[in-house]
Structures are given as C-alpha cells and as structure tokens.
Amino acid sequence: MTDGNRALLEIDGLELSFAGIRALDGVSLSVTEGALQAVIGPNGAGKTSLFNCVSGAYRPQKGSIRLEGAELIGQRPHHIAALGVARMFQHPALFQQLTVQENLLLGRHHRYQSRWWHDALWTRKARDEEVAHRKKVEEIIDFLDLERVRKTPVMILPYGILKRVELGRALCAEPRLLLLDEPAAGLNQEETEALARYMLDVKEQMGITQILIEHELRFVLELADRVAVLDFGRKIADGLPRAVARDPAVTEAYLGGAA
Amino acid sequence: MPTRKLVTRYEDDLALFPDRYHKLGVVAGVVILGLFPFLAGAYGLTVAHAGMIAVVGAIGMMILTGFCGQVSLGHAAFLALGAYTVAILGGTFGWPFWLALPVGGLVAAGVGLLVGPFALRLEGLYLAIVTVGLLFLVDHLLRNGLDIAYGKDYLTVPMHGWFVDDPSGLGGFRDDGLLSGAQKLYFLFLALVLGTAYVSKNVQRSRTGRAMMAVRDRDLAAEVLGVDAARTKFVAFGLSSFFAGIAGGMYAFAHPIVTLEPFGLTMSVGYIAMVVLGGAGTTFGAVWGALAFTLLLPLCEVAGEHLPFPDAFSSENRAVILFYPALCLFLVFEPLGILGIWLRIKRYFMAWPFRY
Numbered sequence: 350m351t352d353g354n355r356a357l358l359e360i361d362g363l364e365l366s367f368a369g370i371r372a373l374d375g376v377s378l379s380v381t382e383g384a385l386q387a388v389i390g391p392n393g394a395g396k397t398s399l400f401n402c403v404s405g406a407y408r409p410q411k412g413s414i415r416l417e418g419a420e421l422i423g424q425r426p427h428h429i430a431a432l433g434v435a436r437m438f439q440h441p442a443l444f445q446q447l448t449v450q451e452n453l454l455l456g457r458h459h460r461y462q463s464r465w466w467h468d469a470l471w472t473r474k475a476r477d478e479e480v481a482h483r484k485k486v487e488e489i490i491d492f493l494d495l496e497r498v499r500k501t502p503v504m505i506l507p508y509g510i511l512k513r514v515e516l517g518r519a520l521c522a523e524p525r526l527l528l529l530d531e532p533a534a535g536l537n538q539e540e541t542e543a544l545a546r547y548m549l550d551v552k553e554q555m556g557i558t559q560i561l562i563e564h565e566l567r568f569v570l571e572l573a574d575r576v577a578v579l580d581f582g583r584k585i586a587d588g589l590p591r592a593v594a595r596d597p598a599v600t601e602a603y604l605g606g607a608a
Numbered sequence: 609m610p611t612r613k614l615v616t617r618y619e620d621d622l623a624l625f626p627d628r629y630h631k632l633g634v635v636a637g638v639v640i641l642g643l644f645p646f647l648a649g650a651y652g653l654t655v656a657h658a659g660m661i662a663v664v665g666a667i668g669m670m671i672l673t674g675f676c677g678q679v680s681l682g683h684a685a686f687l688a689l690g691a692y693t694v695a696i697l698g699g700t701f702g703w704p705f706w707l708a709l710p711v712g713g714l715v716a717a718g719v720g721l722l723v724g725p726f727a728l729r730l731e732g733l734y735l736a737i738v739t740v741g742l743l744f745l746v747d748h749l750l751r752n753g754l755d756i757a758y759g760k761d762y763l764t765v766p767m768h769g770w771f772v773d774d775p776s777g778l779g780g781f782r783d784d785g786l787l788s789g790a791q792k793l794y795f796l797f798l799a800l801v802l803g804t805a806y807v808s809k810n811v812q813r814s815r816t817g818r819a820m821m822a823v824r825d826r827d828l829a830a831e832v833l834g835v836d837a838a839r840t841k842f843v844a845f846g847l848s849s850f851f852a853g854i855a856g857g858m859y860a861f862a863h864p865i866v867t868l869e870p871f872g873l874t875m876s877v878g879y880i881a882m883v884v885l886g887g888a889g890t891t892f893g894a895v896w897g898a899l900a901f902t903l904l905l906p907l908c909e910v911a912g913e914h915l916p917f918p919d920a921f922s923s924e925n926r927a928v929i930l931f932y933p934a935l936c937l938f939l940v941f942e943p944l945g946i947l948g949i950w951l952r953i954k955r956y957f958m959a960w961p962f963r964y
Contacts, residue, residue: 405831406828406831406832427836427837430831430833442826443826444822444826444829446821446889447822454818455819456833458815458818463814465811468814468817469811471806471814476619476622479618479814484618522833
C-alpha cells in the first residue's frame with residue numbers, strides 16, 4: 350500500500366434502488382491515491398451498480414461520491430470522464446466498426462481542444478491536435494503490445510485482445526481513477542497473468558489509482574492493496590487482502606451459512 | 609516493389625492521398641471530370657447534374673445515418689427547404705446564386721437543429737417516424753404558405769436561366785461563347801461536390817466523426833468515455849441538413865421551376881438506399897451510392913426498352929422492375945455495398961501475386 354494515504358475517491362453512504370430492489374444500501378468506501386482497491390462479492394452484490402454510480406450512468410438516491418473533493422453525483426457521464434474517471438466495461442463495449450487506433454483515440458476525446466468546425470475544415474489546429482493525440486495513443490499501443498492490430502476493425506478481433514484494447518482505451522484518457530469491471534472474466538490463464546502484469550505496471554509506472562471488480566479470489570488477493578466485500582448491497586468487510594480472506598462474514602457470503 | 613509506402617510520420621497517416629496510387633487516381637479523376645462536360649451531350653450533362661445533386665444530398669444523409677446512426681426519413685424535407693429558400697430569395701428578392709445557396713443550406717440546417725432534441729430521446733424506428741412527421745409538416749407548410757404568399761404551389765427559379773442555353777435567360781451567367789450554361793452549371797456543381805466530400809471526409813477522419821461513430825455503435829460507452837452524445841447528435845443533424853439544403857438549392861438551379869412533387873417520402877427513401885448501396889459509414893459510400901443510384905436508373909430505362917415487357921408498361925415502370933430487384937440481389941450478395949467491392953479489389957492488388 351502506498352504511504353501517502355490521501356483519499357482520491359470517497360464514497361459515503363451510497364443508496365441506490367430500482368423499484369423496490371436495494372442495489373446499494375449505504376455503501377461507503379475510501380480509495381487511497383495510487384492504490385489498487387478491489388471490490389468483490391457474490392453475483393448481484395451491487396459491484397457493477399457501484400461503478401455505474403461512479404461513472405454517472407446511474408444516479409443514486411442518497412449519499413455522495415467525491416473525487417478529490419468534487420462531487421460526482423448529478424454530473425453527466427462525459428463530465429465525469431473529463432474529471433479523470435475512466436472505465437473498462439465487463440463486456441467489452443468497444444466501437445465495433447472502428448479500428449483499434451480509432452477506439453483508442455476516442456479514449457482521448459475529451460482532451461481535444463478543437464471544435465467541429467476545425468475538424469470539418471481540417472484546419473491546422475485540428476491536424477496538429479490529431480497528431481499530438483496520436484503520439485499518446487502510440488505510447489499505449491506500445492505499452493499493451495497492440496502494434497499488430499492497430500488498423501484492424503475491432504469486430505474481428507478475439508476476446509483476449511478486445512479486453513486489452515478496452516484497457517488501452519481507458520488508459521488513453523490518462524485518468525486519475527481507473528474502474529476495472531471484471532477484467533479477467535473469460536480470459537485464459539496466460540491472458541490473465543498478462544493482464545495482472547499490465548495492472549501492476551499501470552500502478553507502478555503510471556501511478557493511476559485503480560478499482561477492480563473481480564470474481565476470482567486468487568487474482569484479487571494477490572494483486573490488490575485493499576479489498577472491500579459487498580453482499581446484497583452492503584459492505585460487509587474492508588481491509589487488507591489477507592484479513593478479508595479470513596473474515597468469517599466473507600466466507601459466509603461466498604459459501605453460505607453452512608460453511 | 610512495396611505495395612504500400614512506409615509511413616514514418618503521423619501526418620502522412622492522416623493524408624487524404626497517401627501514396628502514388630491515390631495521387632494517380634486524383635490525376636485521372638481531374639482529367640475525366642474536366643473533360644466530361646465537353647465530351648458529353650446535353651443528356652449526359654443533365655444526368656451528371658442529377659448525379660451531383662444526389663452526391664451532395666447523400667453525403668448529408670451519410671453524416672446523419674451512416675456516421676451517427678440516426679435513421680431519418682425526413683431528408684427530402686431539408687432538400688425542399690433548400691430549394692424553396694433559393695427560389696424565393698432569387699425570385700422575390702433578386703439575390704445572386706452564390707449568396708442564396710448557402711442561405712438555403714443554413715435555413716435547412718436551422719430546421720434540422722429543431723429536430724435534434726427529438727433525437728436525444730428517441731432512437732431507431734421511433735426517430736424515423738418523427739422525421740416522417742417532419743416531412744409531412746414541411747410539405748404542408750410550404751404548400752399552404754406558398755398558396756397564401758404567391759397564390760401558387762410552384763416557384764420559378766431565376767438562377768436556372770443563368771445556366772441554361774436560353775437567350776431569354778435573366779442576366780449574369782448567360783452564354784458567353786466560352787462555356788455553355790449547362791457546362792457552367794456542371795463546374796459549379798463539381799466545386800460544390802468536391803467541397804462537400806472534403807468536409808465529410810474531414811469529419812470522418814477526425815474527432816467529430818469518431819464521436820459520431822461511437823454514438824452510433826454504443827452510445828452509453830461513448831458517454832462514459834467523455835463523448836457528449838447530445839452535442840454530437842446536434843452537430844450531425846446540423847451538418848446533414850445543411851448539405852441537404854445545399855442539394856435542394858442545387859436542384860432548384862437545375863430546374864426551371866420547383867414544385868413540391870419530387871420532395872416526398874420516395875426521395876427520402878432513395879437517399880437511404882444510396883447510403884446503403886454505397887456502403888454505410890464512409891464518404892466513399894455516399895459518393896458512389898449516389899452515382900450508382902442516379903446513373904443506373906436511366907440505364908435500366910434504356911435496357912427496359914429492349915426487353916420483352918408488355919407494351920402497356922411505361923419505360924419508367926420497366927426501369928423500376930429491373931432496378932429494384934437488382935438492388936436487392938446486390939445487397940444480399942454484397943452487404944457492404946459498393947464499398948465492399950472496392951475493398952475486395954484493393955485487397956486483391958495489395959496481396960498480388962498471392963490470393964490472399
């Protein structure tokens with residue numbers, strides 16, 4: 350765990366319900382800057398709902414989400430993205446007909462200064478900016494070893510590479526907070542290990558704070574600095590990975606009362 | 609010999625004509641387009657005018673439907689607005705054509721932006737139905753508005769006189785011996801087509817176009833990435849209806865009078881067909897889809913004369929019977945449209961002498 354202990358993201362008493370179903374019931378979570386925070390829990394525990402609240406896709410009824418003191422609730426998703434929150438979706442939500450390079454450039458969309466009329470007339474400003482952002486995209490392509498598929502339309506790529514492109518698109522935004530929603534789901538052993546390597550590089554080289562949702566406990570316990578456990582919309586544990594793994598409440602949530 | 613130039617600068621990767629094959633293509637294009645009006649007869653020029661109007665209109669359609677994924681059946685309404693604005697400004701107020709044309713585009717764009725808010729809440733077929741409503745509304749307003757203002761539902765276009773080979777034409781652009789009116793109109797249209805295609809291609813290769821395509825493919829993911837979907841749709845509607853308005857103005861120039869007759873649902877559907885026929889999502893598709901659509905229909909008319917149809921069938925009937933099944937079959941076998949064929953030809957030569 351990093352030493353600074355300054356909280357980048359503070360979630361406080363978050364409540365979200367859909368027509369009587371409590372998806373989140375008073376969830377609080379504090380994520381330290383530079384840390385790799387994991388959020389685990391059984392299916393339907395509210396993990397993805399939590400991400401949807403942070404990225405602005407859902408609007409919780411109560412509570413607050415502050416990124417370095419700035420309230421995120423009520424902001425439109427693209428504003429939250431501009432504040433430095435990037436997200437990798439559970440099921441790759443890439444733009445099917447665009448190439449890998451175009452998908453990655455879209456990750457940088459909110460960093461552009463040029464307006465549509467600059468683009469339409471291909472002014473010097475639009476051209477220079479396109480080149481400048483392309484340079485950053487190439488850095489990410491290099492980081493994630495995507496050179497071979499740079500100009501390939503995303504729809505014909507295999508699942509393992511899609512996940513990497515999805516991570517790349519989030520990284521291209523140069524976010525301060527990266528939300529990873531089950532990045533290892535559907536990956537084989539080799540791809541999972543490569544992904545873990547990338548995540549550690551993101552933490553150590555880029556210093557980006559990450560929140561990881563994951564089912565596979567071993568993956569989480571080996572990677573994360575801290576683990577929070579959700580069950581039926583409530584946080585039932587929060588702490589260092591080893592301590593959480595031994596917590597009887599967590600075992601019960603995962604394995605049922607009989608365990 | 610390498611089939612592709614090695615790209616060493618990002619600027620080169622963005623170039624419109626990146627290698628010598630593209631540059632050769634430009635030279636060939638300039639020669640063909642430059643010589644055409646001198647080699648083609650009056651009929652050839654009329655078909656070319658129609659083709660170029662369709663290209664500008666189809667590019668407008670492509671920006672909205674092909675890039676941004678918003679299905680609109682109201683495209684003809686924007687063409688009608690452009691055409692009538694130009695006719696009224698020229699006829700009643702005596703504006704010159706170079707001023708009336710962009711204003712026609714702007715009027716259409718203004719109305720297009722009014723439809724924008726509907727697109728923020730409606731998608732797919734629901735939006736399509738709203739745009740049909742717009743089409744009928746514009747038709748109704750123009751029909752009755754003209755009836756009240758002029759007491760007739762058609763307008764004469766003074767600009768048309770400047771471009772026809774008619775000694776009684778009104779001022780300005782009369783035959784000065786160097787170029788005939790039809791040839792002048794051809795070059796004016798050519799400049800408009802090139803400008804429209806250039807803008808469309810710029811949108812396609814830059815941030816604005818990427819945002820539109822992101823909204824088309826997955827709008828929620830686009831928002832979470834930082835794309836303002838509402839603004840993107842507005843820009844798409846504005847640009848699209850602007851070009852539709854320009855196409856309408858061009859239509860007015862090419863005809864002595866404008867009536868509301870052609871600006872119906874058939875025209876809207878025709879533009880969607882052009883976009884699909886050419887290959888959705890590219891400027892290339894809009895240009896070639898529009899050209900194929902406008903050039904093949906007369907060709908089918910000619911072919912229909914020589915085929916054993918019952919004599920009661922008009923030449924128009926025969927053309928329709930030939931053209932539309934051919935269109936259906938073509939799309940069944942090549943869903944990417946003309947773009948798909950072009951990609952296949954390109955791949956063949958890039959891989960040559962190998963098969964793949």
